[in-house]
Amino acid sequence: MTSADNLQAFKRDGRIVVVGASLAGLRAAETLRDEGFAGSLTMIGDELGEPYDRPPLSKQVLTGWVPAGGTKLPRRREIDAEWLLGVPAGGLDLATNHVRLADGREVPFDRVLISTGVRARPWFVESEAALDGVFVVRTREHAEGLQRALAAGPSRVLVIGAGFTGSEIASICRERDIPVTVAELAPAPLVGALGAMIGEVAADMQRAHGVDLRCGVKVTRLEGDAQGRLRRAHFDDGTTIDADVAVVALGGIRNTEWLRGSGLAAGVWGIACDTGCRALDLNGLITDDIFVAGDVARCPNPIYEYRLISLEHWANAVEQAEVAAHNMVSGQADRWPHLTIPVFWSIQFGVNIKSVGVPTFADEVVVTQGSVPDRRFVAAYGYRGRVTAAVSFNSAKWLDHYRQLIETAAPFPPPCPTPDQPADSKPAPVDFPGPALLAQGATVVVTGHDPSERRVTAAYQHR
Amino acid sequence: MRVVVDLSRCQGYAQCAFLAPDVFRMHGEEALMYDPNADDDRRDQVLRAAAACPVQAILVDRLEKRDAPAEASPS
Numbered sequence: 001m002t003s004a005d006n007l008q009a010f011k012r013d014g015r016i017v018v019v020g021a022s023l024a025g026l027r028a029a030e031t032l033r034d035e036g037f038a039g040s041l042t043m044i045g046d047e048l049g050e051p052y053d054r055p056p057l058s059k060q061v062l063t064g065w066v067p068a069g070g071t072k073l074p075r076r077r078e079i080d081a082e083w084l085l086g087v088p089a090g091g092l093d094l095a096t097n098h099v100r101l102a103d104g105r106e107v108p109f110d111r112v113l114i115s116t117g118v119r120a121r122p123w124f125v126e127s128e129a130a131l132d133g134v135f136v137v138r139t140r141e142h143a144e145g146l147q148r149a150l151a152a153g154p155s156r157v158l159v160i161g162a163g164f165t166g167s168e169i170a171s172i173c174r175e176r177d178i179p180v181t182v183a184e185l186a187p188a189p190l191v192g193a194l195g196a197m198i199g200e201v202a203a204d205m206q207r208a209h210g211v212d213l214r215c216g217v218k219v220t221r222l223e224g225d226a227q228g229r230l231r232r233a234h235f236d237d238g239t240t241i242d243a244d245v246a247v248v249a250l251g252g253i254r255n256t257e258w259l260r261g262s263g264l265a266a267g268v269w270g271i272a273c274d275t276g277c278r279a280l281d282l283n284g285l286i287t288d289d290i291f292v293a294g295d296v297a298r299c300p301n302p303i304y305e306y307r308l309i310s311l312e313h314w315a316n317a318v319e320q321a322e323v324a325a326h327n328m329v330s331g332q333a334d335r336w337p338h339l340t341i342p343v344f345w346s347i348q349f350g351v352n353i354k355s356v357g358v359p360t361f362a363d364e365v366v367v368t369q370g371s372v373p374d375r376r377f378v379a380a381y382g383y384r385g386r387v388t389a390a391v392s393f394n395s396a397k398w399l400d401h402y403r404q405l406i407e408t409a410a411p412f413p414p415p416c417p418t419p420d421q422p423a424d425s426k427p428a429p430v431d432f433p434g435p436a437l438l439a440q441g442a443t444v445v446v447t448g449h450d451p452s453e454r455r456v457t458a459a460y461q462h463r
Numbered sequence: 464m465r466v467v468v469d470l471s472r473c474q475g476y477a478q479c480a481f482l483a484p485d486v487f488r489m490h491g492e493e494a495l496m497y498d499p500n501a502d503d504d505r506r507d508q509v510l511r512a513a514a515a516c517p518v519q520a521i522l523v524d525r526l527e528k529r530d531a532p533a534e535a536s537p538s
Contacts, residue, residue: 070500350491
C-alpha cells in the first residue's frame with residue numbers, strides 16, 4: 001500500500017483520541033470531521049458536561065448577567081464522538097498507543113491530540129486555601145461560587161495578583177460597588193505581560209476607579225475565624241486588611257503531570273511541539289502520532305526566532321486545534337505550520353485592551369497613536385529595531401495594521417499611521433520585571449494568507 | 464441557543480448591539496459583552512447580528528439535534 005492508501009484507510013477506519021474536552025479539543029474534533037475523518041473519535045475530559053467557554057466566567061458571569069452554566073460552546077457541526085467525561089487521563093503509553101484513565105480504563109488510539117490545558121494555581125497554604133471565602137477562577141463551578149459570594153455583598157474583596165484575570169475581577173467588584181483591594185508583587189498591574197509603561201496606565205486606571213491597589217507587596221497569610229471563614233489578610237510589609245472574600249489570581253499550572261514517564265517533552269512549561277503541533281519526545285524528536293494544541297502546547301514561533309512559546313489565549317487554542325486536526329489527517333506534504341501572530345484581549349474598567357504579537361519579546365515601547373490620558377491609544381513594542389508587538393486601549397480597529405508590521409519585520413519605531421499623533425512619541429525601555437525574552441534580530445518574515453499558504457521566508461535585518 | 468464571539472476578531476463596530484440589544488451590549492466605548500446563552504426567541508435577531516458583523520466574529524450553534532454528552536454522565 002502507498003502512503004496515500006494508508007492515509008485514506010486511516011481517515012476511514014482510524015481511531016483518534018482527544019484528551020482535554022474544552023475549547024481546543026472541541027474545535028479539533030469539529031475540524032477532524034470537516035476534513036473527512038470518518039473513523040472513531042473519543043473525547044476524554046476531567047470535567048462533567050459539555051465543553052464551555054471560559055472568558056465569560058471572569059466577565060459576564062461575575063457581573064451576574066449570565067449564569068455560570070450558560071457558557072456552553074456552540075457546535076458548528078455534529079462530531080459523532082464517544083465522550084468519556086468526569087475522569088482525567090492518568091497516563092500515555094507510546095509503546096502500545098493507549099491513553100490510561102485515572103480510573104484504570106485504557107483507551108487505544110492510532111493518533112492522539114493532547115489539549116489538557118491549565119488549571120488555576122491554588123493559594124500556597126492548603127489550610128488557608130480551604131477557608132470559606134477564598135476562591136480561584138478557572139472553571140464554571142469556581143465562577144458560580146465567586147458570583148454568589150459577590151452577590152451576597154461582601155464588605156471587602158481582596159484580589160491576589162494583578163494580571164489580566166485579577167484586574168478583570170477587580171473591575172467587576174467596582175462595577176458592583178464592592179470595596180476591593182488588589183495586592184501585586186510587581187510594581188504595577190499587567191506588568192509581567194505588557195511591561196512597565198502599560199503597567200503604569202493600568203495602575204492609574206485601577207486607582208481612578210477606586211481600587212485600593214497595593215503594589216510591591218506580598219500576601220503572607222490569610223486568617224480565618226473559628227467558623228473557618230476568611231476574615232483578614234496579612235502583608236509582608238506588616239500591614240493587614242479585613243476582607244471576607246479573597247480571589248487568588250496567580251496564573252495557571254499546565255496539566256502535564258499525567259504525561260510523566262510517557263517519554264514526551266512535557267513539563268511545567270507545557271508540551272513541546274513543532275509548528276505543525278506534533279509533540280516532541282524527550283530527545284527533541286518529532287513524534288508521528290501525538291499532537292498538541294491549546295494552553296498546554298509549547299510551540300516554536302519562527303517570527304520570534306523559533307522560541308518555544310506557550311500561550312493561554314483563546315484564539316491560540318482555536319488556531320492550534322485547527323492546524324493540529326488538519327495535520328492529523330494529512331500527509332507530510334500537505335501539512336500546515338501554525339504561524340499565527342498571537343492576539344489577546346481583556347475588558348476591564350470599561351476599556352477594551354487588546355494585544356497582537358509577543359510584548360515580552362521587546363526592548364523598547366512607544367505610544368504610536370492616540371492619547372494615554374484618554375485611554376484611547378496604541379503602543380508598539382520593538383526589539384533591536386523591528387516591530388514585535390502592539391497593545392491597544394480602545395483602538396482595536398488598528399491592530400490589523402500592527403499585525404502586518406510584525407509579520408513583515410517593519411522597522412521600529414513605526415510612524416504614526418493616523419493624524420492622531422501622540423503628544424510624546426519617544427521610545428522608552430520596555431522594562432519587564434522578570435527575565436525578558438531577548439533576541440538578535442529578524443530572521444524570517446511570514447508570507448501567504450490561507451493556512452495552506454502560510455510559510456516563512458528568510459529576511460535580512462533592518463539594522 | 465448558544466453564542467460565542469471571537470473577541471480577538473471583534474473590532475467594536477457595534478452592529479450586533481443595534482440588531483440584538485438583549486444579547487450584545489457595548490461596555491464602554493468599544494468593548495463587547497454578550498449573553499452566550501441567549502434566549503431561543505432571539506434566534507432571528509442573533510442570526511441577523513452574526514450576518515451583519517463586519518469581521519464575522521459571531522458564531523451561533525448550528526446543531527438542530529444535540530450531538531452532546533448528556534450532562535453529568537461519567538462515561
